[in-house]
Amino acid sequence: MNVVRAALPTLRAQRSGLLLTVSSTAGIVGGEFLSAYAASKFALEGWTESVAAEVAPFGIHSMLVEPGFFRTELLTPESTQYADASIDDYADRTESTVAAWKSMNGQQGGDPAKLAVALVELADRDEQPARFPAGADAVTTFEDRAKLLAELANANRDLSSNLGHDRG
Secondary structure, eight states, X not given: OHHHHXXXXXXXXXXXXXXXXXXXXXXXXXXXXXXXXXXXXXXXXHHHHHHHHHHGGGTEEEEEXXXXXXXXXXXXXXTOOOOOOOXXXXXXXXXXXXXXXXXXXTTOSBOHHHHHHHHHHXXXXXXXXXXXXXXXXXXXXXXXXXXXXXXXXXXXXXXXXXXXXXXX
């Protein structure tokens, strides 16, 4: 946020620019034991969408990158520390989740070098996508979330659509 705030006066003055924000698929779908992380990504995505609308009249574009799992240092023991299970009700699920995350270390499907090349390609285009699901798992996450949102919108359409004031 501070970088965007610092850059905006220059971008507004030149009436062009690209704000490229890297989020996560956790900004689209939360997950078990990811509450704080997902909350920060959902907030970042809402902030980015709002800023994009505010700066578009100045010729400033925005691209929100939502990567899935890329083979970075994220899951290495040097990078990620897991808290000890402190609530018995969660202990078994926590242990299982930590084991699953540790087993993914070095197995993530995304290649960061290929992502960098893709982002440069997208940035060089005349028009950038507002959102870029980065990686096959991110595309699946987008598709699954879109399907779920459509199902939820339709599940109670009649009830939801009739919540306005009666005309009288």
